[in-house]
Amino acid sequence: DAGVTQSPTHLIKTRGQQVTLRCSPISGHKSVSWYQQVLGQGPQFIFQYYEKEERGRGNFPDRFSARQFPNYSSELNVNALLLGDSALYLCASSEQIIYNSPLHFGNGTRLTVT
C-alpha cells in the first residue's frame, strides 16, 4: 500500500519567491495536516484539513496557506519566502480527526531558502 507521498523531495528557492508543496494522503484518509520541522527541533503544526475544510491553524503568518482537493490531496503554499522558512515540511494523513485515528507522515519536502 502506498504511504503518504510528498513532492518535491527537495527544493531550493530564493528570498521573496513563492513555493507550492504537494501531498497525497493514504487512500481512504480524509484528513491532511502540515507540519514544519526546523533542523534540531520537533515538528510544529501549521494546518489541518478535513473534508476540504480547514480544521486548525498553527501560529504561522498569513504567508502560509493551504487547501485540500476533492480527492483529499493537499497543497501548502508559502509566499514571500524568508531565510527562516528553510525547513523540512511534513504532511501527515489520517482516516478521521478523532483521537484514536493515527497520523501517518510522509518523508517531507526539504525546502532551502537562500
Next chain:
Amino acid sequence: TQLLEQSPQFLSIQEGENLTVYCNSSSVFSSLQWYRQEPGEGPVLLVTVVTGGEVKKLKRLTFQFGDARKDSSLHITAAQPGDTGLYLCAGVVGGTSYGKLTFGQGTILTVHP
C-alpha cells in the same frame, strides 16, 4: 515556551545499555504519542497512550503515561544500534482535534556497537 519538554536532548550509549527518555508538560493531554524519526524520513508512530497511568510495551520499549496525563516516559532495554534515531513525544491538548499535535523538541539517541 515549549509546551512539551523532552529530556535529555542527546543520548549516546553503548549497545546493551538501558535508557529512559522523559516528556513533561504543565498541560493535560488527552492523548500522547511517541514517534521515531530517521534522517531523511518522516516520523513513524511507535505508540499512543490515552489513559493516565497507562503502560504499554513494544518489544524492548516500555511507554508510560503519567497519572495526571501531563508527562510520559520511554524506556528502552538492552539498546541496539538499530534503535538509533530521533525520538519525539507529541500530545493532543484536551479539546483539540487529533491531527493538531504538539511535539517536544526530540531526543537524539545514538547507540554504539
